[in-house]
Amino acid sequence: MTNDASDAAISVVNLSVSYGEREILHGITFDVRRGETMVILGGSGSGKSTLLRTLVGLEKPSSGEVWIQGVNIANISEREMDVIRKKMGMSFQGSALFGSLTVGENVALPLREHTNLEDSTIEIMVRIKLGQVGLSNFEDYMPSELSGGMKKRAAVARALSMDPEILFFDEPSAGLDPIIAAGLDELIMNLKKAYAITMVVVTHELASAFLIADRMVYVDRGHIIALGTKEEFQASTHPRVRQFLDRVPEPEVLDELDYLQMLTGDRKTAKD
């Protein structure tokens, strides 16, 4: 089945997904337009990763439709899914680099697996992709020689290797310190500006979401409770969304005494 009339890169219609008997996503519907960056927000365990995994065909819906570039992937075969996957780039938490391959070989892997390109062409493409993520001249490094932020960039280069039409990120800056994480946000923004790729990004990081998103969707216990632009989100009156937006940062604890005083209520906080 195809649905080419739509200007949506992704169209999710009444999607439910279960693990065994347990339903995680309960009939959700939304579109991702071509060229937009859609950020998926939500609390821990709300179903964000399950949604992302379903969009890339790693989980099968129990009901509903998932249209990717005009094809409903809900019930297609693995072979048909492989064709669609070639149009997708994925940078997932689990999709670490292969430690036994150089950075360049990691980026070349999808090209070697899915194309018949000459080695010399692949070499050039790898260099271009590494340049795009700010890792020129790192092709001969082993992943273990890279910092956490550089590893993530290399994984993005690999996700870009097949010139995807849609790029999926699961928690792109998880585990990185704030400065390195900001660098990754900047990379996402640059890719967006340079290539107008459709992007779907799952994140916990509010600041990052507000920086990179064109629109955001908030998943709460398997339901979408808010969907819209940053401004629309900011104006949301839904209590769960407000709680998420207004959450107070963890208090800064300087030393043991500070911590003890905080527990006993003797410590002055910014609100006092």
Ligand SMILES: Nc1ncnc2c1ncn2[C@@H]1O[C@H](COP(=O)(O)OP(=O)(O)OP(=O)(O)O)[C@@H](O)[C@H]1O
């Ligand atoms: N493979 C699986 N088998 C069974 N249950 C699962 C599986 N993966 C996730 N779950 C459960 O589904 C629910 C949603 O998980 P999911 O990882 O999609 O949430 P999330 O919003 O991405 O959470 P987090 O932000 O903590 O990663 C959780 O209760 C989780 O325990």
